[in-house]
Amino acid sequence: MSDTPAETSPNAPDVAPDAWSGVHRGPLRPGEWVRLLDGKGRRHNICLEPGKTFHTNRGGMSHDDLIGREEGFTIVSSSGGEYLVFRPLLSEFVVSMPRGAAVVYPKDAAQIVAFADIFPGAHVVEAGVGSGALTCSLLRAVGPFGRVSSYERREEFADVARRNVGQFFGGPEGETHPAWELTVGDLAEALPASGDRADRVILDMLAPWECLDAAADALWPGGIVCAYVATTTQLSRFVETVRLHGGFTEPQAWESLVRDWHVEGLAVRPGHKMIGHTAFLVTARRMAPGEKAPMKKRRPAPGAYGPDYTGPRPADVPVDLPE
Incomplete structure (x- = not known):
């Protein structure tokens, strides 16, 4: 079941397919993924398919009630659970x-x-x-x-x-x-x-x-x-x-x-x-071929390149032996 708003804004034009952005505008379409978020912050990602029903512990909701609507709405499941519906962001x-x-x-x-x-x-x-x-x-x-x-x-x-x-x-x-x-x-x-x-x-x-x-x-x-x-x-x-x-x-x-x-x-x-x-x-x-960056004027911390250090060593840094 769903609550259809009394007024809907004109459908936004979709992002140009040749931009390859991974983003869509406008009504939700079959084959798109959407993200459902409940009041406790639990998230569900579903791929919209006509005729299918998505079931949660708060009841089910028909994919057909999501398809064709603009994202950014709340849908109520068969047992009264409320879910926000958006397309997922990349993050x-x-x-x-x-x-x-x-x-x-x-x-x-x-x-x-x-x-x-x-x-x-x-x-x-x-x-x-x-x-x-x-x-x-x-x-x-x-x-x-x-x-x-x-x-x-x-x-x-x-x-x-x-x-x-x-x-x-x-x-x-x-x-x-x-x-x-x-x-x-x-x-x-x-x-x-x-x-x-x-x-x-x-x-x-x-x-x-x-x-x-x-x-x-x-x-x-x-x-x-x-x-x-x-x-x-x-x-x-x-x-x-x-x-x-x-x-x-x-x-x-x-x-x-x-x-x-x-x-x-x-x-x-x-x-x-x-x-x-x-x-x-x-x-x-990356430096240009044959060029080298100015050497960093470093004074390493005592023991930084001591006898226990076995990694790569800059040419200008001697072994730091204990006094």
Whole structure:
């Protein structure tokens, strides 16, 4: 059952299909995915199919009562449960998509798009496609006239990514985003063999330092390499490998934390939950051939490069022996 509004606004024109945005305007259509949200914050994603019924613990609701209506309404189930109905945002889709590997969370994907300066028409190389979450953000940023070349070592992860990217962008059966090329293989070997040049290289993998030489050879001067790593040991090794390489600017490393707030009259306080550490991000820019960035004038902390340190070591940093 549903409550049809007394007045409806004129249908909004749909987003142009050749924009490949993954976004639609206007009435909900068969085959589209929608997101139902109840009063307790529980979420359900369903694909609309004529004649079907979606069942919850608060009763059922017919898909036919959703199809043809503008998103942003409340539907009441057969047992009185109220649900908000919207098309899912990209940030909502990626946290609920089927997973083969862990996804890059929206807060990190947004940082990558902004600080790696992903632009329309760019050629972005992505190593470690995972479940396709970051891929969706990269494809939207480069647009249909850009290019995203993704490399994934595991076929089962690649299959999940194909389904997720296809579901979000909504291409016809068998058709994927025109800017996307997915290769099953190791970037360290496959990228040099392809002869491709890139504006940006994004490394989301366990050992991104193994792909740094291939990334450096592929990047145009001024291009950006960006690594997404989960642990401090990975962070340290990648940063020191970039320094030792010599063909990049001083790497910048950071993480982002997101905390919501409870706002109710005078009761304004931090929320009890937050999205804390998910991963570290590192960026560096590619120097022109034969050029080197000025050496960072560093005075390492005592013991930073002591005898217990076994990672890559910049040429200007001697072993820090105890006195």
